[in-house]
Amino acid sequence: MVSPGTGGHVEFGFLERLAAGDEGLMREVLEIFLAEAAGWSGRLQAADPASAAEVIHTLKGSGRAIGAQILGDLCEDWEMGELEGVEPILGELAIVLAEVEAWLEA
Numbered sequence: 785m786v787s788p789g790t791g792g793h794v795e796f797g798f799l800e801r802l803a804a805g806d807e808g809l810m811r812e813v814l815e816i817f818l819a820e821a822a823g824w825s826g827r828l829q830a831a832d833p834a835s836a837a838e839v840i841h842t843l844k845g846s847g848r849a850i851g852a853q854i855l856g857d858l859c860e861d862w863e864m865g866e867l868e869g870v871e872p873i874l875g876e877l878a879i880v881l882a883e884v885e886a887w888l889e890a
Contacts, residue, residue, distance in 0.1 A: 793876065794883045798851035814884050817850055821881055828870045836870055837863070843873070852880045 796810075803809040827839045844859035855876045861867040 792883055793854050793879045795851035796887060814888055817846060818884055828874055855880050
């Protein structure tokens, strides 16, 4: 049940390939991502620099693992000092979460 991904922020085909086409595994990975995301968002909004660095590093890898490359790239830009503030990351995370929820509901 891979979304076409046209113009989307999550390339579900990437996760499908990673999961060797196992939709159950895809669902499990995406559900874990959703569950963890609430904590990530809260910690990023708290604006504690040490906590933000840890969360952004985790989010970079987790986002890329599900096919959210834009999110991963924003996190990397932040880590490299090329992006100030976490607002762009929070905005992209919200878009990714909406796409993941829609995929899970389909």
